[in-house]
Amino acid sequence: MNLYRHADYAREQVFDADVVVVGTGAGGAAAGAELAEAGLDVIFVEEGGYHPTGSFNPYMTESVPRLYRDAGTTAILGRPAIPYMEGRCVGGTTVINGGMAYRAPDEVLTGWERLTRDAAYGPSGMAPVFDEVEEMISARRQRPESIGDDNRIMHLGAEKLGWKSELNPRAQDRCVGTNNCVLGCPTGGKQSALVSTMPRAMRAGARCLTELRVERLIVEGGRCVGVVGRSPDPRTRRALREVTVRARAVVVAAGAIHTPYLLLGQKVGRPSRQLGRNFLCHPNAKVMAYYPFDVKAWQGVSQWSQVREFRNEGILFAENMIPPWPVGAALPWHGEKSMELLERYNQMLVTGVLVEDSTTGRVTRGPLGMPITRYDITDWDFHRFVEGVRRLSELHFAMGADLLVLPFRGAHLARSMDDVRKVTVDTVKKHHIELFTVHLMGTARLGSHPDDSVVDPNGQLWDLPGCYVSDASLFPTAVGVNPQVTIMALAVQVGRRLAERLLHQRARTAA
Amino acid sequence: MARVLTPDGPELSWRRARTPRPVDQEGERLAAEMARPTGALQRHPDDGWVFADPYPLSVDLVSAFHGLIRALIPPAPVVPDVEVRIEQQVRRMMPYMQPLIAFGFTVVLRTLDLAPLWRGRALKRLRDMAPADASALLEELEKSRVGPISDMVVAVRAAVLAPYYDLDELAAHVGYRAEPFMRDRVALRRRLVAGGEARPEDHIGPYSDRVRALVRDAAEGDDEGGGDVSTEDER
Numbered sequence A: 001m002n003l004y005r006h007a008d009y010a011r012e013q014v015f016d017a018d019v020v021v022v023g024t025g026a027g028g029a030a031a032g033a034e035l036a037e038a039g040l041d042v043i044f045v046e047e048g049g050y051h052p053t054g055s056f057n058p059y060m061t062e063s064v065p066r067l068y069r070d071a072g073t074t075a076i077l078g079r080p081a082i083p084y085m086e087g088r089c090v091g092g093t094t095v096i097n098g099g100m101a102y103r104a105p106d107e108v109l110t111g112w113e114r115l116t117r118d119a120a121y122g123p124s125g126m127a128p129v130f131d132e133v134e135e136m137i138s139a140r141r142q143r144p145e146s147i148g149d150d151n152r153i154m155h156l157g158a159e160k161l162g163w164k165s166e167l168n169p170r171a172q173d174r175c176v177g178t179n180n181c182v183l184g185c186p187t188g189g190k191q192s193a194l195v196s197t198m199p200r201a202m203r204a205g206a207r208c209l210t211e212l213r214v215e216r217l218i219v220e221g222g223r224c225v226g227v228v229g230r231s232p233d234p235r236t237r238r239a240l241r242e243v244t245v246r247a248r249a250v251v252v253a254a255g256a257i258h259t260p261y262l263l264l265g266q267k268v269g270r271p272s273r274q275l276g277r278n279f280l281c282h283p284n285a286k287v288m289a290y291y292p293f294d295v296k297a298w299q300g301v302s303q304w305s306q307v308r309e310f311r312n313e314g315i316l317f318a319e320n321m322i323p324p325w326p327v328g329a330a331l332p333w334h335g336e337k338s339m340e341l342l343e344r345y346n347q348m349l350v351t352g353v354l355v356e357d358s359t360t361g362r363v364t365r366g367p368l369g370m371p372i373t374r375y376d377i378t379d380w381d382f383h384r385f386v387e388g389v390r391r392l393s394e395l396h397f398a399m400g401a402d403l404l405v406l407p408f409r410g411a412h413l414a415r416s417m418d419d420v421r422k423v424t425v426d427t428v429k430k431h432h433i434e435l436f437t438v439h440l441m442g443t444a445r446l447g448s449h450p451d452d453s454v455v456d457p458n459g460q461l462w463d464l465p466g467c468y469v470s471d472a473s474l475f476p477t478a479v480g481v482n483p484q485v486t487i488m489a490l491a492v493q494v495g496r497r498l499a500e501r502l503l504h505q506r507a508r509t510a511a
Numbered sequence B: 001m002a003r004v005l006t007p008d009g010p011e012l013s014w015r016r017a018r019t020p021r022p023v024d025q026e027g028e029r030l031a032a033e034m035a036r037p038t039g040a041l042q043r044h045p046d047d048g049w050v051f052a053d054p055y056p057l058s059v060d061l062v063s064a065f066h067g068l069i070r071a072l073i074p075p076a077p078v079v080p081d082v083e084v085r086i087e088q089q090v091r092r093m094m095p096y097m098q099p100l101i102a103f104g105f106t107v108v109l110r111t112l113d114l115a116p117l118w119r120g121r122a123l124k125r126l127r128d129m130a131p132a133d134a135s136a137l138l139e140e141l142e143k144s145r146v147g148p149i150s151d152m153v154v155a156v157r158a159a160v161l162a163p164y165y166d167l168d169e170l171a172a173h174v175g176y177r178a179e180p181f182m183r184d185r186v187a188l189r190r191r192l193v194a195g196g197e198a199r200p201e202d203h204i205g206p207y208s209d210r211v212r213a214l215v216r217d218a219a220e221g222d223d224e225g226g227g228d229v230s231t232e233d234e235r
């Protein structure tokens, strides 16, 4: 048996493997596939359920509780609070992500090489791994039949203003522009971990224990030798079943919030006090634009291109159309006013201003199994958001928009650039900006010394042999681009080094 | 300074020399199933996953919630059983939330239901007000300078309006006809994967003269080296 669900744990509660990988997202699946293909016996433990491509649909009814952590009700505390989204299913957040496939820029990697004293994390070490990862997820630009009018407006709008707009490489193979990426790609076009790396691992004989949340690590003789998890009853979400997996090595890949949450409970990562710190999140602000003609932005891929003109300031613009239900939830009105704008759903574009982190936050353990994440944007971020929104508004009005909904409480509506210009850092308050984020990174940073990092260049915890990290938590610093490809490249390196080590040990024992 | 690594710690002895697990049929079957599009697009997909029972709410709290739903949803179009359908959907999501957040939501429902009293607006609960008056009161609360008051309205508004606009009737009303479109696209991808080519009618839009003109101008500009709107790089 390769795939287990809650009911199966009634029969079997103790498992044994070479490696147990906690989490099946971008990092976990990539590392697990490498380990399984190297000939090791791999067990994945995934808190979420198994939902194959054939189950994806455009409705929130079951999609949100099936695919999203806490049914999408997660938020980072701070002024302002920042709602965030994370996947909880086989394939992790890649199942609900937009598939943009960017490499970390060379200047970032040069810093990582310096911090880790390991050339494998520098530009020349990462380049061949990026090549492989891009091959795995088929990273490429879109085919013409997947492009919709919102893509055209954004790209041509940037050109009109003389701004650089780059066509995105995306993790996709013959994506046809159904624009359902955030609820799971129903065509199989998006090359999420569910479609790319997990099948590789399954073919190599890996097992996947789903609907099982790891709650603690087993440490014996100073070494991590397994995990203990609990599986909630699917109907009541209570009445837990305990399951143990023993292994020679544990790879924690639960994402940048749940990896430190789990490890903090174990009281590890102590020497540097960095575990849970250095939390990065690329905050994002939405500008919704209404045009006096039909756009039908829900047809055609989300984020065909990105406006990268202001990349030096750490500001990106992109369009990412969403179904009516999140639009209705996000618009700052209810009743008739909400309907007035939703009735123009076919004329609207949802676009965003993404700002590179200039600060860091922190993840700690809260009550009742709840991580607490804190992050406060800086004055510089606030300035860049106001400025970014102004420039993005300029693009929309230049392309003929007649109404914008801006992300500032108390100053939402703009019918012209004059209205937009009234919004300045002096007229709106920092905590009145409405932000959200989907990129969570950096809480168990890689480094070259136990004094300033959580894991060593092999991804192993400095103070817990046998325990490895392989997800977005590894980022030593912000990347400023969509992180999936970089997460996978790090995970591939961690997976390969671990496989080499374990196979070497096995050969020694056999000899 | 030399690079350091985690000391290996006590090594585990390999109790038995493991051989890689054999590539079994189950692994192959799963790998294929993970990536296979079916085009079924069901609202309640049948993949063996069990949907949680609704979060328990007292009759009184359900009635408070219905009052808030009436106040928040648009008066038109009229949709049958709308309050019950939204309430059921929200209660089905609540077991997946952090228990503290789900409980907090019930406290918010109660607090907003009593808003006319603590706001000194009327000697009745919000559920007993006319929907238009209740709606106006919520709008006023949303504008409150006291952050937590405003946040309560924002949270309940999102919780109510998301499932509202997800209803079939509402999606159709606003012109979002995802299912037929997606079914066509699933079929298109199947054709492409089988080696077929996209036909002109498979392209999306342009849907307006305005965008048509923009694309035409860009294509003309293209001759001079700009405005490419259909680039793909197949590796």
Ligand SMILES: Cc1cc2nc3c(=O)[nH]c(=O)nc-3n(C[C@H](O)[C@H](O)[C@H](O)COP(=O)(O)OP(=O)(O)OC[C@H]3O[C@@H](n4cnc5c(N)ncnc54)[C@H](O)[C@@H]3O)c2cc1C
Residues within 6 Å of the ligand: A022, A023, A024, A025, A026, A027, A028, A045, A046, A047, A048, A085, A086, A087, A088, A089, A090, A091, A092, A093, A094, A096, A097, A098, A099, A100, A101, A102, A182, A212, A213, A214, A215, A253, A254, A255, A256, A258, A259, A262, A438, A439, A440, A470, A471, A472, A473, A481, A482, A483, A484, A485, A487
């Ligand atoms: C809407 C959205 C759009 C995005 N768009 C893009 C994009 O276009 N390009 C891009 O590069 N990135 C994008 N991202 C971000 C990207 O998908 C994530 O950064 C990436 O998937 C993170 O990888 P990870 O391995 O760190 O964690 P995840 O992919 O989140 O995987 C973690 C897994 O661990 C599981 N888990 C957590 N705790 C436990 C536990 N205790 N026990 C067992 N299992 C556990 C989770 O259920 C999850 O499956 C987007 C994200 C979202 C939400």
Ligand code: SF4
Residues within 6 Å of the ligand: A099, A172, A174, A175, A176, A177, A178, A179, A180, A181, A184, A185, A186, A187, A188, A189, A190, A300, A301, A302
């Ligand atoms: S746009 Fe549609 S086909 Fe393309 S990746 Fe997203 S969901 Fe899949």
